[in-house]
Amino acid sequence: xxxxxxxxxxxxxxxxxxxxxxxTICLVALIAACSFxxxxxxxxxxxxxxxxxxxxxxxQPQQASPLPPPELNAVRDAVKRVxxxxxxxxxxxxxxxxxxxxxxxxxxxxxxxxxxxxxxLAELNEEFPAWILRDPxxxxxxxxxxxxxxxxxxxxxxxxxxxxxxWRDPQATQTYLLKNVVGSGIEVQQAKEVARVxxxxxxxxxxxxxxxxxxxxxxxxxxxxxxxxxxxxxKTFKDEPERGVVxxxxxxxxxx
Numbered sequence: 001x002x003x004x005x006x007x008x009x010x011x012x013x014x015x016x017x018x019x020x021x022x023x024t025i026c027l028v029a030l031i032a033a034c035s036f037x038x039x040x041x042x043x044x045x046x047x048x049x050x051x052x053x054x055x056x057x058x059x060q061p062q063q064a065s066p067l068p069p070p071e072l073n074a075v076r077d078a079v080k081r082v083x084x085x086x087x088x089x090x091x092x093x094x095x096x097x098x099x100x101x102x103x104x105x106x107x108x109x110x111x112x113x114x115x116x117x118x119x120x121l122a123e124l125n126e127e128f129p130a131w132i133l134r135d136p137x138x139x140x141x142x143x144x145x146x147x148x149x150x151x152x153x154x155x156x157x158x159x160x161x162x163x164x165x166x167w168r169d170p171q172a173t174q175t176y177l178l179k180n181v182v183g184s185g186i187e188v189q190q191a192k193e194v195a196r197v198x199x200x201x202x203x204x205x206x207x208x209x210x211x212x213x214x215x216x217x218x219x220x221x222x223x224x225x226x227x228x229x230x231x232x233x234x235k236t237f238k239d240e241p242e243r244g245v246v247x248x249x250x251x252x253x254x255x256x
Contacts, residue, residue: 067099067108067165067166067168069099070097070098070099070110070167072089072091072097074168075089075097075110075112076089078110078112078159078167078168078172079112079114079157079159081170081172081173082130082131082157082159082173082175083114083124083130083131083157084123085117085120086116086117086120086123086124087114087115087116087117087120087124087155087157088114088115088117089112089113089114090113090114090115090154093113093182095186096112096113097110097111097112097113098110098111098112098186098187098188098211099111099166099167099188100188100208100209100211101161101208101209102158102160102207102208102209102210102211102223102224102229103160103207103208103224104206104207104208104224105160105161105208107160107161107162107163107164107166107172108161108166108167109158109159109160109161109166109167110158110159110161110166110167111156111157111158111159111211112156112157112158112159113154113155113156113182114154114155114156114157114177115153115154115155116149116150116151116153116155118151121149121150121151124149125148125149129177130173130175131157131175131176131177132175132176132177132228133147133148133149133177133179134147134176134177134178134179134228134229135147135178135179135180136178136180136181136222136228136229136230136231137180137181137231138180139228139230147179149177149179153179154182155177155178155179155182156177156178156181156182156222157175157176157177157178158175158176158178158229159172159173159174159175160172160174160175160176162174176228176229178222178229181215181222181229181231183213183214183215183216184213184214185212185213185214186211186212186213187211187212187213188209188210188211188212189209189210189211189212189221190209190210191206191208191209191210194206194210194212194221198234201234201237202237202238202239203232203237204223204225204230204232204237204239205225206223207223207224207225207226208224210222210223210232211223215231218233218235219234220232220233220234
């Protein structure tokens with residue numbers, strides 16, 4: 001390299017230690033250093049950091065993790081967790097329980113047909129129970145006196161899931177206890193299926209799966225409506241009132 005040859009040539013010269021010579025030596029050293037650095041920079045290419053991969057956001061609604069079908073013993077455990085010995089599964093109904101994501105929070109829920117234990121009516125009607133008692137057919141009626149469970153009631157309990165284990169999780173205790181909504185032909189339906197069946201009809205906002213059935217000789221479905229469960233009758237439905245959200249994600253209106 002030119003810089004190194006220049007240094008060797010100058011080393012053979014006998015220079016007097018004058019101020020001018022010292023400047024010359026420094027200048028030569030600087031030229032040699034620049035030549036060395038120039039050679040290194042040309043040998044190595046700069047490392048360019050790759051841009052981060054774009055984050056793809058999906059507009060698809062959340063879906064509950066796949067879980068095995070509900071079994072009677074597991075459902076009994078869930079009912080006992082919430083109701084203790086105050087209510088039992090009505091095994092005369094076939095089927096008597098249904099799994100689905102009814103409140104749309106991507107955690108599997110279970111709906112169970114129950115009958116009260118007559119000796120435990122006082123516990124079922126305590127002032128501050130561990131569940132929320134509702135009558136979807138009388139949601140707009142004043143609740144005076146307070147809604148109560150009778151010994152001959154056929155009830156539907158909807159136990160909301162908790163996390164990946166859904167309604168089986170020991171912490172899954174949020175429960176709606178519903179009166180007067182057990183009809184015939186109960187089956188779980190997805191929102192898109194409901195939109196197909198009732199195409200052209202005015203529909204409520206659906207947060208998750210629904211329970212389709214025939215109730216009082218009218219086909220319709222039971223659905224989660226923010227802070228309660230409501231009954232959809234295609235002949236009489238107008239609109240649902242706005243309610244505060246108790247549990248579940250933002251809602252979307254079903255596309256018709």
